[in-house]
Amino acid sequence: MKIKIFCLFFCLTIGQVALAQKKIEGVVTDKNSIPLPGASIIVKGTTTGVQTDFDGNFSLKAKNGEVIVVQYLGYATREVLITTETKYKIILQEEQNSLSEIVVVGYGTRKKAVLTSSVVSIKGEELANEPVLNATQALQGKAAGVQIIASDAPGQASKVIIRGLGTVLGNENPLYVVDGILTDNINNINTSDIATMNVLKDASALAIYGNRASNGVLIITTKKGKKGKIKLTFDTFTGARTILSNVKLANSNEFITYSNEAILRDLQRDGDPTNDNDKSDFILSGQPYNTNWLDAITRVGRVSNYNISASGGSEKIRGFFSAGFNKEEGILKGNDFSRLTLRSNIDYDLNSKLKFSNSINVQLANSVPKSFGAFTTAYKQSPIVPIRDENGAYGSSIGINNVGNPVKDLDFQDEKQRYFKVQGSFKVDYKILESLSYTSAFSIETEYARFHNFQDRLGSFLANNPSNSEQLYFNGNADREKTFLSVTHTNFYHWFIDNYLTYTKTFNEVHNVNATLGMSSEEDRSEFLSGSAVNVPTNNSLRYNLSTGDDNETRSSSGGFSPHKRLSSYFARVNYDYDNKYLLSASYRRDGSSQFKKGFKFGNFYAVSAGWVLTNEAFMKNSSFNKLKLRAGYGELGNQNVPLQIVTLSTGAGGFYPFGANQNLNQGTTISSTLAENLSWETTKELNFGAEFTLFDYKLSGEVDFYIKKTSNAILQIKLPDVFGIDPYLDHIGEIENKGIETTLNWQDEINENLKYNVGLNFALNKNKLTKVTNPYFNESIGGDLGNGQYTKRVRVDQPIGSFFLYDVIGIDDKGEFVYDDVNNNGITDEGDRKFMGSFIPKYNIGFNFGLNYRNFDLAVDTYTSLGAKVYNGKKAQRFGNENIEQSVFNNRWTSGRPSNTGSRAFNEVPLSSNYYLESADFFRINNITLGYTLKENTTNFFNRVRIYATAKNPLIIKKFSGFTPELPGGALGNAGIELGAYPTLRSFFIGINTSF
Template sequence: MQFSSICRRPAYQPRYIAKMLLAMKLSAIIVLFACIQVSAKSYAQNVSLSEKNAPLEKVFRAIEKQTGYVFFFDHRLLDNARRVTVEVKSASLEKVLELCLRQQSLTWSIVGQNIVIEPADSKKNTPPATPLQEQQPVTGRVTATTGEPLPGATVVVKGSKTGTQTDAEGAFKLMAPRTAVLVISYIGYKPQEVLAAGKQPLQIRLEADVNKANEVVVIGYGIAKKSDLTGSVSQIKSADITAQPNTNIMQALSGRAPGVRVMQNNGAPGGAISVRIRGINSIMGGNEPLYVIDGFPYNGNPTFLQPSDIASMEILKDASSTAIYGSRGANGIVIITTKSGRKKEATNVEVTAGYTIQSVSKKMKLMNAQQYATLYNEQAANDGLAPYFTKEQIDSFGLRPGTDWQSLVMHNAPIYNTSATVSGGTDKTRFSLSGGMFLQDGIVRNSNYKRYSIRGSVEHDISKIFSVSYNATLTRMDTRSQNSGLGNRGSDLISAMLMAPPTLTPYLPNGGYRRLTTAYPFISNAIINPMIPIYEISDRLKGDRVFSNAALTIKPWKDLSIRISGGIDNLNDRSDYYANIEPSTNSVGSATVRTVQSTSLLNENVLYYNKKIGVHGINVTAGFTYQDYVRTSMDGSGIGFLSDVTKTGSLGSAGTPGVPASSYQKWVLLSYLARVNYTLMDKYLFTVSVRRDGSSRYSPGNKWSTFPSAAIAWRAIDEPFLKGSRVVSDLKVRASYGATGSAAVSPYQTMNQLKSGNTIFGDALYTSMAPDIVLPGNLKWETTYQADFGADVAFFQDKVRLTADFYHKRTKNLLNTVQLPASMGYRTTLQNVGEMENKGMEFAVDVAVMKKAVTWDVNANISFNRNKIVKLYDGQDIFGNTFYTGSLNDYVNLLREGQPFGIFYGYVETGYTDKGNLQYADLNKDGKISADDKTYIGNPNPDFTYGLNSVTSYKGFELSVFIQGSQGNDIFNLNKAATLDLGMGLNLPADVAYDHWTPENTQAKYPKITRTLSANMSTRFVEDGSYLRFKNIQLAYNLPLEKMHVKWFKKAQVYVSGQNLITFTRYSWYDPEVNAFGSLMAAGAQSSVNQGIDYATYPTNKSVTFGIRCGF
């Protein structure tokens, strides 16, 4: 390696450090030169040069090629150097150097095979020479505790100016006295001192610095040190994101950041995730946070990203940090930063590979064949009917348990996850290129998710003024789904799996499918054979996404920069549904094809100004952004095919073609933004931000709205009364207040819309257009006002760090549908109907328990949130969807003033009548059970959520344990509705067989077995959804490559991890971490109200992963 390359100051290194290192290096060389007393003969060589008006560095390189000498200099010394014209033939090296430098403010000296260039006045303060006999070569290698080399680490002889930097492999070599002490330092790691006289080469491992106050986090339109933040921001690092095989990177947020609740809506491969930051804020507008990927505001859930490509995720929670995103900041912001190369970094290759085996998290205990037959014979007797099964049949069922439909539908399924990344950089360019493959088979047969991705990024400094960057992600996703959810009496796959009689087999003796609806005269006419949707229905979604952005950065002078960027997010989806011709279901073949194309374009123009004047510091961000979004779709269908060969490939051959459909949607968002950060004496911090958004979605006169915020913070640790404290090592208190918004309306909802219909004139049928039944409203923006008070404190030299936040949010101008009088000619309209509030507390703590041979770090967090509906339109309640299960037909969730969002509303069950029927409380004392007797029976919102992560390391071994949980939330288990739907021949939980009402067992868990049972949505279905889960347990081993004498690896780690292996809960069904209707949160008013319901949901899984991570 050339010395000139390692003397360049890294971009991230503070200037005073660079100056100090430069002085150390040059002074050390001068000392060696004086001691060695080299004569001219030692470097006498002939040089021939012919250069005209050439840069000095170019001349140096020409001399290096001819002589083999290496120039040692700081590149900044040549910034103002004059160009050189020189013409010599076979001249001595000394003469050539004199000719080249005679008009420069530089001098030269030769040490060994090195030519040292330094300022002409630098020799005035040259320290005394060190005797030659005290010098010796010292070699070594600097790595992190994981074994990863640390290129660019500084190695300095303590008390001297002698030093060097490590190369790309972390290796170094320098001359030092035998008794010297070396000081090794690297940004983000603790400095370490070692004796130069140790065994060569020295093996030095640096520990990561736990002082998180100096860490850099990404914020809206910029970056900041944690110590300078005035807002509430949580950070999730790459190691936490890749700790387990997540289909969706949002799963990595679960339990790792205070104030963030992640709900797995179902366990299907590629299944949707719901994320809530500090509660629910909107009825219609959706409650997902805004995802900002490398500066691009993304509309949707970022399932297309590969976890190994993520460098960090920052969660912005308070108004001070989110107001810069204006009308899209009410639900919080998740900023996702992808990985990039580093300057002056040798090319690195990182490869990860993992194999996961999944199994269902829990298997339901259902009745066996004999229990089933006995139970339904009892139902027949109770209803005055003849027995369905003979004694001989029941006895024969006792010889075998019957069909295990769960084992036929579900199985152990693998995940293959591989990725590779190549990254590196030079002085002016840094790059990263990665590719990945994620293949997941679902635990339900014939369901799967495949993702293939390629990502590239490059940044290049064209000059000191101009730099450019570009990154792009290409992703292909392929999902095969199985129908689940919303099926009553076994009409969908999951409910059929649980309700199909164990006395029946799936196949007839001739190999055909058994038709369950006709198997028994008492069975449900809706139940399907679970094997048919698995093997005879294909439901696939394929999508290709291009996500890219490019930027030009201009730095006209030191304190000012301008960033002009543009991006595109383009998605092409195609879904193909085909049901084979199947006589047992009367299917004649049906096909549906849907294509969706969406494009979002973004342009941002942002100015940054950063200035420090004495004790004053000012940072200004200002900009203008434009984003538009266009979505089109087309649908085609057909029924009645002669063959299954073409499936969806020939809709025209359908006997009955469907009516084609198409749609078009567009919106535009225009924004102006500004933020000013002011610091006084680096301890009094002030932030003011504002964003003005104009949206095409809103009514004329209300298209524009302004979202301001202000924040203050006080770094009390810098006050005299705390400086030098042995207990408190950091203390900052902060407060913020501001407004953010939510674009809660879809395009065109504020316009007069027409709907199509059919009209007959004479004998002909014509298509007609008429005004829609929805009256357009003059709508205002939903706006959330939030106050936040927080503190960041550290104790015992940052061994313990605590963050606390207290917040209060109030959302005004909530949008929802309002019923209108029939006389108006419209049924409904959209109006700003009310207000909602969230208030809570968040705490996070990081503890470095041990930092010796054994290292042990623990971090934990806990969050409390209370939600309340403050005001609704004329005090009118808002109801959730009505659910029909066969035995039940009613809504579950309710919005009411003074109550939490989506509270469960129903009847209070008080036991059984003397006939064994269900009995409910007559709350209004009118002598009858009616809707007036309904009350609050449960709350889907948790009292608190929490997470704990423990990482222990010892001699290359690393054990991490991650625990996550929720406390106090209820689940409405609609799956249990089947236990009241008696007489339909449905299989039921095993305890129904022995714990139902009889005259001898009047305190039973279940009512009398009769088809005449009358049931209501009641407390019977409300269960405690609290749980504590060992989300991930991982044991990893970093291979000792040096001891193994393996040179071609920089690092290698093997690991085994288990996900969701242990769960403590009282919930009776598959999994408490469920929200069957979470994916409908933005679909409309009623859908968004549905919370905490479990109904025939695709089961979640537990898994074990074996993997390797290595670097070259």
């Protein structure tokens, strides 16, 4: 009996100890071991709780077996079971539910869950985990409806097209907003400094930016300092780059065979009795050289990148500081680029109501440009021409063709470009009332650039041909300059001021109102000063100094400036939601621009949108959807970056007319142009329907959007009948339509503590065309010039912008000549036989992303697919005579002994622009494979986090195009979609390291 009583007493005692409260301590951090101050820790089922301090530490009393709930804004809630331990390190993961994200929109932020517009958000962390040289290229395949035409040229950004082209002659680029600074490009932004990139796609999101928003807006927010100890990070990567897809050209023997056959064809066409059986070597015979010109002008490209940053602060002041340096050696020999960026972001809490912040970014960049036309020259030059002959002189093709020596051209191209750019923003926030705040911001952007271009004209002449001499160069003109130097300085500045009120209030716990009212003023101006001198010494230390040239009589200078361009704007926006269920939004902006004529300076732009969160309805409580939101919006936007026109007057020879009683001859002035008085911005109207959803406990999320976007007053050319004597002029006479569907799906799951993965897929369909014109004298502009007298594009109703307009090769005749479709049945091949044959604009873009985390390993794979576009092989279509040809052209050519249905016989004449040179631009490419490993904590004494990774960029492409790359940026009527002087897509391999300490 005593034993039983003792056992009962022991059990009760142990139970009391287990149930007794004890003091526990801990720290709350993110996955990078950064403390999270202000995190909430509550004992589940009670009101007992605390917040973490400045260093993320906490202490409270709890019992064994109880659960503490840890919450922090932007991070997933975590529950921790209290055991016999007294110290805990709690790591929070960033919130995976996309609908809970805070999205940066114009002049404010909105929670994704109550957003009624189409916005794509990319986190800076996604950019930091892989080597990225320009931020826009990193967007490719990650944002539905955002087409990125990548460029791998050193220092150049990719072209961004959002929801298709809405202009023919205006600017096609989106507006960039960096920490509130409105700018035309982000080449000066260090990718490592980016916190988020938000792409505003539809009118309901864009209207707040008025007449600069019709091409879309990219809002970039850079990193800020957080409360806590100073955190230092250092990131670096280095790598090598080569051409992803080479073009096989004919070797010397194949070139000689082809060129002799072409010469024979010319002789036979001219009536020469020479026949195929009597063929001998006409001009070309066996040669000791077999030059690979592409190898001669290219090298393995090198990339090095270094970034260091420091962040941290107190309750009153927080800062982020960074320095980044990257250096690129392009694959084109001598083509180099380097850039240094410095950033300072500081936030001050002066008191509970007044806050001040500033952001300053500085870029210093040096560029040594080389003409991308060297790729075309290397393609065309004969392999029988040596790089240098046995005497060391540059090889010359005189007597063979008119193509230059690309190695010599690169060696003699001597240019230097230097850029100094500063962006600064200074913002004050004052809380007038608990629900009302006032913001005033002043921002400035200025850029200074210097361009040096030295030309050794005598040296280049002598290098062109070994038989050239100084005597031949001067040839009776003793004053002909030996060298020429031009130096140009440019200066651009842009400032603007924003003042606005923000009102946020909740009434009766269900009526949520957020309103913004403000005004903005800005101005920009540019100026340049240029000077030149001749006979500057060729010495490297003197050749860039104008004063070292001949006397002042041979020097020249010029300068100028653009008129001040001012913009004054008023804007307003109201967001309302009832119990996070019924959503309404309306925005308005009135822009006044000094660049337009009186009466057309001001424009009104607006948008309205609505949303319905169905999963907040009672009838959806048992639904399988975690979140389901429907939204719709309509708005009108503008594009102020359009071509302007002035009336021109001409005088001169032949401009004398009889006038007066005696009919004396007087010099007159001819007016040969006119303009439309109403020329101003282009207006885009857009209707958007969308849905957002999450399923399976937030594991599957997605968005679907359908849009119709119309530019209702596109600027096009008018050509009056010749009797009027008026040149073509511009007017608002066109309507351009883009309509499409965008779909995004993301699946993420955590198998266990060691294994997590995510899969993403996005798809975009866009159909583009010029739907109508309103003037009978519409001039169908042509473009896509090949530099050989041929054009490739035309603008016409019911066709996409930038459509190819070509002759149709329908076969090869019994003489090996192209047979063209005689569309107009007049028996000859003329302009009436051209047809529209597709556009460089793709119809479908597909991105696929995969990520995997297993223990300390991480893997990311991104792919990109483009379908439905066409590309014109401009290099292949530029043959004038005895230029090289692709090996496939040689293999497929027609000969009398081997007739071909796909290739013509060898020829030397300029070919007509036809579909023979038009190819499919469809391609599938692996954009990125990155494998990383993060060392365990405390592996090193100095670093608290070390991640090592290896990356393959563009390791594989599957394409139909026979040229270097199907991605060819440019203007709609320019070289977009035409491979001519284009930079190839590169394959890159990098190794890198991310550290923090």
